[in-house]
Amino acid sequence: MKKLDIYILKSFLGLFIFTFVICMFILLMQFLWMHINDLVGKGVEMSVLAEFFLYACISVVPLSLPLAILLASLMTFGNLGEYFELTAMKAAGVPLFRIMRPLAIAISFVCVGAFFFSNYVLPVGQTKLWTLIFSLRQKSPEFDIPVGEFYDGINGYQLYVREKDNKQKLLKNMMIYDFSEGFDNATVMLADSGRVFFTEDKKHMVLQLYKGESFENLKREAGISPANIPYRRETFETKKLLIEFDSEFNRYDENLLKDQHVSKDIVELQQSIDSVTELKLRRAEEQGTEYVAHNYFCRERTSGMVMEPISDVEKADHNPLRAYAGFSGVNRYRALQKASEEVKRKLDKIKYNKLMLNDHIMYIHRHEIEWHRKFTLSFACLIFFFIGAPLGAIVRKGGLGAPVVISVIMFIVYYMIDNTGYKMAREGLWTALEGMWLSSAVLLPIGVFLTYKAATDSALFNPEAWMKLLSNNRIKQIFKQKHSHEIKHN
Structure with a gap:
């Protein structure tokens, strides 16, 4: 490994650890604020709180890691550009892609690690975290009677x-x-x-x-x-x-959460999707067979039975109103009552089957979303690197000023797009593939564009270049021609 690669890796590693800790702290505080009512006034031991903080930290890693990579890569290349180190490297004949290569390799390993983390560590952490949350919600508050209220x-x-x-x-x-x-x-x-x-x-x-x-x-x-x-x-x-008044802290049974999508790895998710999909199809087929096989005369039909087509003559001879007119008054009432009860029973059964079918569909949607989420975290880390690194090379501003502002804006855009896709996939309006990969599909072209602009030394964010472009004689000539045409027209 060359000295240049070691220098760039050292510059990035320190900033990455720093930004990762800061991002985790901010997201952890936001998570604790959401669950503050589950913690305050319960009188739990410090060991339980420490366990809660540990699992909460694990749960915020999927958001902290891409943001930290974006911010660290932007600050690293911003510092290199601000102190003209990037200019010196390019002047020595080192292209931007060669400068980015050691970090790209390192981020690739981080992406692989993020996948294994999402697949093996995160499900365990999520299970234990929600077990603790449910246990804290069931615990009686600490007994302290106030005075005067x-x-x-x-x-x-x-x-x-x-x-x-x-x-x-x-x-x-x-x-x-x-x-x-x-x-x-x-x-x-x-x-x-x-x-x-x-x-x-x-x-x-x-x-x-x-x-x-x-x-x-x-x-x-x-x-x-x-x-x-x-x-x-x-x-x-x-x-x-x-x-x-049970003042003890009783833990929720973890086995009750084992069937939830957040508690499964990719293999378990795929097995659950396949089994529930098969169950849904079998249930739909059974319902269709039941409704076709049983008509108003309750005739049983086997699976191998072939229904004879009804001729036009038989259709013409069959008139339900004529049969109904032949009933006496009491029999008419009984026939109507029986038909009404049969219709009501069929409708209730259809509503129940529809409810069960919707439950199966929602179950499949949640598991498919979680399946794709295992991969989107790793891919988001890679995309954010190819956004942050070229953006820092273009902006050429290090420190915690401009990089933080740009990173926050980019991350908010990513979060909004990702949350929109998640909600669309959860409601079944989009497939899980479309919803969970929407943010990556939007940000990937941005990363490619910024990398290309940085590699070609584009002055995309240079105010002086824009002022020079606006003060160009050709642009002035265009405006003068437009102004002269307006005078002639008037």
């Missing part, structure tokens, strides 16, 4: 505490609303003070009340007005309430 963190209960004595661990002037038996059968309890503690298994909460009374509406009987509903009043010195 109602606390509704306990299912079926509302607690109000006017004052807290932290030394004696007492809650004073308590009011408890018990809606566990329904709103109409609510129980209201007032207590001078009380204590809260949990059972040894952490499955129940014990509410110990002192010196209070409770009011409970009895069940309302028919014929009694709301104003005369009886109630029961109880005065107590001490009273214990056993409330179900």
Whole structure:
């Protein structure tokens, strides 16, 4: 390997690691903001939070990696151009493609690694991440009763505490609303003070009340007005309430997510697509056979049975209205009722079969989208390199100024196009191939165009070149000719 290749690789590697960490941090913060309600107030251990952050980092790699490659390649060649190193290399007879070659080879290895990451690491990380998210959503919030406001963190209960004595661990002037038996059968309890503690298994909460009374509406009987509903009043010195309150962190079963598309590699995705497609076709064939084989007279038809064509004479002789006119009044009503019930039953069955068929189609769409996503990540990394490297060579600006702005704009365009294609494929308006490769199809010509312009030393983004072009005598002459024609016309 030549010194030039080593120098370019070193220049790129440091910037790539830096930008990759920054991109992961930004996307991780955005992901945490989306799931902040699942984390705050749950009182989970630090090990669980660390595990959540680890799997969240794995999940944001598919977006962080292409953006980091775009930004790092743009900054690398921007720095080379800004400090005239790129000019010196070209003056020494080294073409741009030769300068880009070591990075292109390195990015090719990154693309291969990104594919294996998407196929083997990402499904495991996604499964464990969503297992943690579902587990956190099911966990009861951390028990902390505020002072001076109602606390509704306990299912079926509302607690109000006017004052807290932290030394004696007492809650004073308590009011408890018990809606566990329904709103109409609510129980209201007032207590001078009380204590809260949990059972040894952490499955129940014990509410110990002192010196209070409770009011409970009895069940309302028919014929009694709301104003005369009886109630029961109880005065107590001490009273214990056993409330179900699971404060433990119980993990969701990972096996329940194994059939989801995010938990499968390419082989498993293809097997699921083939099996569900076969099931869908077989179900559609069975439905068609059922509807054809059973007519209004409920005749059974075997698969080898050939239906005899009906002649025109038989069609003319068969008149349902004539047969219906021969029925008596009661038989007419029964015939109409039976026909109506049969039609309703057929319609319900058709709706159910349509719903099941749509479920199969959506299942196939999700798996096909995930299958193509395994490849689009790797290809996006390669495309962004061939956008960032020539763009940096053309702009010739390094640092975190212009490269960051350009990278953000390009990535927003990529994300919008990719998200549009994903939604179209998910809804079945486009095929998964069209939807998931839309962003690559749009950005690939841009990368080819920028690479060509950079290789030919085009002044595409040079303001001086554009000013020179606009001040060209030929352009001035065109405008003068147009102006003279307008004067003659007037």
